[in-house]
Amino acid sequence: MRFAKTLAALATAAALITPAVPAQASTAGPRWTGAWSAAVQQPSPGGLPGSSNWSQAGFKRQSVRQVIRVTGAGVAVRIKISNLYGTAPLTVSGATVAKAAAGAAIRPATLRPATFSLRPYTVIPAGQELVSDPIPLPVQALDRLAVTLYFQGATGPATFHDISSATSYRAPGDHRSDPRGTAFTDSSHSWYFLSGVDVLSPAAQGAVVTFGDSVTDGTGSTLDADNRYPDQLAERLVAAGRPLTVLNSGISGNQVLADHPLFGESGLARFQRDVLDRPGVRTVIVMEGINDITYPGPVVTAEQVIAGHRELIRLAHARGIRVVGGTIMPFKGNPWLYPDGTPEPFAQEQVRDQVNTWIRSSGEYDAVADFEQALRSPTDPDRLRPEFNVRDGQEGDRLHPNDAGLNAMAEAIDLSRL
Structure with missing residues (x-):
């Protein structure tokens, strides 16, 4: 009986709470805030x-x-x-x-x-x-x-x-x-x-959604260790006493512009569901575009990727949500993108550089998380730092950072800009 009364009281309280709260909204009393998420496929x-x-x-x-x-x-x-x-x-x-x-x-x-x-x-x-x-x-x-x-x-x-x-x-x-x-x-x-999974919290100041592809998703991080970069960002926020939650909306292989049967609907198609419809969202960190640039098929230009990012910014701003742009990280030497005997795809590197320059300098994002700068090799800026490319003593794929690299990504985010 006591459990039933408690459940009924919580249900009544929850019915009075708006499921999604724009960043500027007043939030008196407890409200639902997203505390964990998975982007479905x-x-x-x-x-x-x-x-x-x-x-x-x-x-x-x-x-x-x-x-x-x-x-x-x-x-x-x-x-x-x-x-x-x-x-x-x-x-x-x-x-x-x-x-x-x-x-x-x-x-x-x-x-x-x-x-x-x-x-x-x-x-x-x-x-x-x-x-x-x-x-x-x-x-x-x-x-x-x-x-x-x-x-x-x-x-x-x-x-x-x-x-x-x-x-x-x-x-x-x-x-x-x-x-x-x-x-x-x-x-x-x-x-x-x-x-x-949402929490009913009187203290949470909102949620930060990390939106992107395999690097955001945590591909290559240690199994069951919660070492994806969004996990390590959440740990930083807890250590700093900042009551912001972190939601992971990454899908491995995902693209900004195109759907894929294995890698999910495009970022443009799923942004409403995986970002805007999450309860209590205050900020979204966008890092996506590497798969648009590198996948086989029609050539995708920097202008097309930038146009996709602009639409994500527009959608977020229309809901009062702050948008942080994450630069696209190096991928030179990745065996999937550079099979043996294949020349380095210089044109793809140019597109990545153009998109990153726009993210850094256009002023269209509210803030920038320069993941590329944090993880690129000092001797070859198109490559991942060697220490972020090793797992269990073996060389990695030069695309997906190890746990230390994912931590460097989390450290590259200015908490005051969230």
Whole structure:
């Protein structure tokens, strides 16, 4: 009875709170702020060579436990479940949230059921997303949560996020309330259906969205270490006592201008959903364009990439959101872009340089995060610094920074400009 009264009170409070708050809006009292996010993609075999995931097969009579880290504190949380790319209604038979322990285990005292319009289950139409009722679980910034979804019937292909740099777990049967990890014998490095976690906070001053491609997504960062550059930016903000949350809206392989079946809708197409519709957004950091410049196909000019960035700036400013431009980092020597025997694509480097010059000098962005300057080699500015290109003693791909390089990106951001 006490839980039901608490849930009803939180639901009443939440109903009075606008889901998305422009940067200049007055915010008296607690409000919902995004504290974790994943930009969703259509089901696919995955974008990395040799990758595999569960998205195309979906789930039936299975529990999926996903461990995430929230970037802000709150008195309650709510989860967002996406059936954006589903072809049929998605029945979620039940869901729980708890603070995570090791692996797939959870801390039993923190286990809370999720409800949807006060019901323990929900049906989400194809092409839509749904937010749960408030869940009375107090959290601190950088707490790790485990969200467990149970699917009794067949889901069909699953809306998902391909490269999570985190482990998700699967178990046969209903293990929503199972505190142990032993039943979760299957694992994957993608996220499924879960697209957001918000906190109800009286203190949060808003959310910073990091928008981009694989470097923002964290491709190549250490598995389960939360070392993506947005994670390390969140740690800086917590250490500085700045109550801003950080949301990761990166998709590996994503382009500003073009859709791709493996790498998501274009940045222009998904900006509304992945930035503007997130609750409490105050600032967005945009770093995208490398894939437009380097992918095979029609040549993309600097003017076209810049036009795409200008449209993102326009959309953000129309909602009162501050926009920080991130320069595109070096990629010289990347084996995917420079196969053996292929000359260095000087024209592509010129386009990248032109876009970066515009980002730095045009004044169209409200501020600049000069990621290229922070990560380029002092002896060859078109290459990644050698110390940011090593993983486990092996040379990297000269495109995706290691954990130290991702930390250098986070350090390159002026917190006062957020």
